[in-house]
Structures are given as C-alpha cells and as structure tokens.
Amino acid sequence: MVKKWALPTIDILPKPPQKQPAEDIISGHEMTRMLLGRGIDYTLVKEVHAPQVSKYYFDSDSDEHIEKADKIAKLIGTRMKIFGVQAIEQRKPISHVCISIPRTKPEIVYFADLLTEGEKPFVESASPYVPMLFGKDENNKPVIIDLRTMTHCLIGGTTKSGKSGLIHAKICSMKMRTTPDKLQIFFCDFKGNDSSFYKDSPFFGVDEETRKPLQPITCLIELVIRLRLLNKLMEERAREMNAKGQRELPANEKRIVLIIDELADVMAKGKTVVETPLASLLAKGRSAGIHVILATQRPSAKVLDGDLKNNCPTVVGLKAANKSSSGVIWDEPGLEKLLGRGDCMIRYDEETEGIRMQVPYVSDSDIEAVMNFWKEQAK
Ligand SMILES: Nc1ncnc2c1ncn2[C@@H]1O[C@H](COP(=O)(O)OP(=O)(O)O)[C@@H](O)[C@H]1O
Ligand SMILES: [Mg+2]
Numbered sequence: 001m002v003k004k005w006a007l008p009t010i011d012i013l014p015k016p017p018q019k020q021p022a023e024d025i026i027s028g029h030e031m032t033r034m035l036l037g038r039g040i041d042y043t044l045v046k047e048v049h050a051p052q053v054s055k056y057y058f059d060s061d062s063d064e065h066i067e068k069a070d071k072i073a074k075l076i077g078t079r080m081k082i083f084g085v086q087a088i089e090q091r092k093p094i095s096h097v098c099i100s101i102p103r104t105k106p107e108i109v110y111f112a113d114l115l116t117e118g119e120k121p122f123v124e125s126a127s128p129y130v131p132m133l134f135g136k137d138e139n140n141k142p143v144i145i146d147l148r149t150m151t152h153c154l155i156g157g158t159t160k161s162g163k164s165g166l167i168h169a170k171i172c173s174m175k176m177r178t179t180p181d182k183l184q185i186f187f188c189d190f191k192g193n194d195s196s197f198y199k200d201s202p203f204f205g206v207d208e209e210t211r212k213p214l215q216p217i218t219c220l221i222e223l224v225i226r227l228r229l230l231n232k233l234m235e236e237r238a239r240e241m242n243a244k245g246q247r248e249l250p251a252n253e254k255r256i257v258l259i260i261d262e263l264a265d266v267m268a269k270g271k272t273v274v275e276t277p278l279a280s281l282l283a284k285g286r287s288a289g290i291h292v293i294l295a296t297q298r299p300s301a302k303v304l305d306g307d308l309k310n311n312c313p314t315v316v317g318l319k320a321a322n323k324s325s326s327g328v329i330w331d332e333p334g335l336e337k338l339l340g341r342g343d344c345m346i347r348y349d350e351e352t353e354g355i356r357m358q359v360p361y362v363s364d365s366d367i368e369a370v371m372n373f374w375k376e377q378a379k
Contacts, residue, residue: 157318
C-alpha cells in the first residue's frame with residue numbers, strides 16, 4: 001500500500017523569541033537634514049527597514065540628483081565608517097533616489113516567523129512545487145525558490161558565516177511543504193555535527209538494494225557510493241524520458257537533493273574519486289530531478305574550478321574571509337564586508353545581479369520539531 005503522508009502545520013514549531021528591535025545609525029529625518037546641509041533639497045517619501053539595511057527613498061526629478069546622492073552616500077559611508085552605503089536610482093514605478101544604509105544592529109529573522117510572512121507566505125505554497133526558503137530580502141520579502149527550477153547551488157562563506165544555518169533552513173523548509181515520497185535528501189557532512197539531526201528521517205529513504213535505511217553520509221566512501229547511485233539513477237531517468245519523448249521529469253516524480261557541506265575537505269581527501277561523478281551530476285543531473293547544493297568554507301580556485309562554478313549559477317555568498325575569497329565565490333570583492341550570521345548576497349534566476357538577503361535562524365529545537373513530526377509518521 002502506498003503510504004499517505006500528511007504535511008506539518010506551523011504550530012509544530014516552537015514559538016520564536018520576541019523580536020529585538022534593530023538599530024540604525026541615522027534616521028530618515030537626520031538624513032534629510034544632512035542632505036539639506038549640502039544643498040540638496042530632497043523630500044523623504046518612504047523608508048524601508050529590512051533585516052540588515054535601511055533604505056530611504058527621496059523624491060527626485062532631475063538626472064543630476066543621483067550623482068549628488070551618490071556623493072552623499074560615499075560621504076556617509078566614510079564619515080560613519082560603514083561599508084555598503086549606496087545610492088540607487090529607481091525609475092519604476094516612480095522616479096526616486098534611494099539611499100541604502102546597513103543597520104548598526106541587524107534584525108534576527110526567526111525561521112518560524114519567516115514561514116508565515118509575505119503576501120504569499122511560504123506555508124501556503126502549493127504542491128507539487130518543492131519550495132525552499134532561503135531568506136528575507138532587502139524589501140522584506142521572503143526569498144522562496146522552487147527546487148524543481150533551481151539551478152545547482154553554491155554556498156560560500158568563512159567559518160561561522162552561517163553556511164550550516166542556510167542548509168538547515170533549506171532542509172527544514174522543504175520538509176514543511178514536501179512529503180518524503182516527493183523528495184529525498186542526501187547530506188554529506190564531513191564533520192557530522194549538522195547532519196546528526198537528520199538521522200532516521202524518512203527523507204533519507206531506504207537503499208533500494210540493501211533495504212537498509214540510508215543514513216546521512218558522513219564519510220568519503222559513502223559519498224562515492226551515493227554519487228554512483230545518483231549517476232545510475234540519472235542515466236536511467238534520462239533513458240526513460242528519451243524513450244517517452246519527455247523533456248522534463250514529470251512533476252510528481254521524486255526529486256533528489258545532494259548536499260555536500262565542506263566541499264574543500266571532501267576535495268582535499270578524495271578529489272580523484274569524487275570529481276568525475278560529481279561533475280557529471282552537475283552537468284546533467286538537473287533535468288533528471290537531481291539537484292546539488294555545495295557549501296565551502298575555504299574557497300579557492302583549486303576547489304571551485306571553472307566547470308564546477310559554471311554549473312552552479314545559484315550562488316549564496318555569505319561573509320568571506322577576505323577579498324580574494326569573495327572573488328572566488330562571487331567574482332568580485334564585497335563579501336568580506338558583510339555582517340556574518342546569515343547576512344549574504346544571493347544570485348538566482350532573474351536576480352542575476354545579486355540581492356542582499358538575511359538567512360533565517362533555524363534553532364536546534366526547530367530542526368528537532370520538524371524531524372520528530374516525520375519520524376512519528378514513518379513509524
Ligand atoms: N541566519 C542566522 N541568524 C542568526 N544567527 C545565525 C544565523 N546563521 C548562523 N548564525 C549564528 O552563527 C553561528 C555559526 O553559524 P553556522 O551556520 O554554523 O556557520 P558555518 O556553517 O558557516 O560555520 C551559529 O551558531 C549562530 O549562532
Ligand atoms: Mg558549518
């Protein structure tokens with residue numbers, strides 16, 4: 001008999017703590033006064049406070065204004081010693097000049113809160129879509145990406161920048177909206193700290209050949225076995241689709257996500273055995289419903305060679321250790337100036353330029369609540 005799975009509701013999660021107010025270095029009114037002091041008579045029309053940046057929108061009707069605003073932005077940045085003050089010209093729907101300033105005390109975004117925020121909250125997203133919650137953008141909108149359309153994803157950032165936090169947010173959010181018959185996750189976590197939460201989850205499935213439960217992968221040998229298995233599955237699916245003249249995997253077919261945390265460690269120990277099967281999954285896995293998420297703390301051109309990077313157009317750049325790491329992950333400097341703890345830049349689909357985003361904070365009890373929900377059902 002085919003098992004019928006029920007999705008969890010938001011109240012399985014522990015109630016998040018009360019939000020602490022975030023702080024800004026300057027208010028909208030102070031900014032208007034400062035601009036006036038420089039002979040720029042702008043009217044403040046709107047303020048938007050996102051988790052890490054506040055944006056101040058001013059009325060502007062001449063081309064010159066953006067240049068002046070640009071100078072002011074640079075001045076504020078240098079005077080107040082904050083990175084990332086920017087003047088942005090907005091022409092649609094109305095012409096405005098926007099000055100964006102990083103907050104001195106950012107807001108913590110709690111996972112359970114973000115699941116219910118926005119015009120189309122994550123918890124109401126419909127199946128067979130496999131939604132993943134990445135974070136909250138500069139306009140306070142949740143960034144939700146459908147796994148089925150997501151290109152392979154690269155996560156880069158220094159130690160404690162929030163890479164594992166993002167991985168938990170992705171796994172837990174998918175598990176809030178997708179049943180185990182539609183999704184299987186392989187998590188290769190060399191240190192074993194993060195994946196231990198997911199032991200015995202029905203999402204990690206059963207090995208079809210041995211009938212043994214698949215455990216999160218904790219070592220290289222298991223990773224190599226999984227890579228072979230997934231390559232085999234990829235080829236089978238491709239053959240089937242060819243035979244049926246299908247270009248896309250049918251919507252209800254199970255999606256598979258392979259997550260490799262600490263890619264640099266994996267490559268240091270087993271580049272020769274991992275590189276080829278991983279490269280072929282990256283090149284051809286997506287159309288067969290196999291998606292790869294790679295995270296690395298020590299980005300270097302050696303670990304992330306050109307092919308690998310080109311096959312991961314979805315990029316999340318968390319705080320980088322220095323300019324050169326930022327260059328490897330993001331192709332330009334800037335990530336080294338981010339605030340850490342899930343403050344990041346993301347590039348995906350239509351957002352190819354990159355937008356600033358805050359990853360939600362997923363607590364250990366959030367993960368346990370989601371896991372217990374599924375374990376109970378699997379019994
Ligand atoms: N999105 C977040 N919001 C708030 N704090 C976070 C967030 N992500 C991480 N942190 C904090 O930073 C610490 C390190 O995060 P972690 O995800 O383990 O980093 P990494 O895997 O990059 O080393 C966490 O223990 C947590 O305290
Ligand atoms: Mg980590």
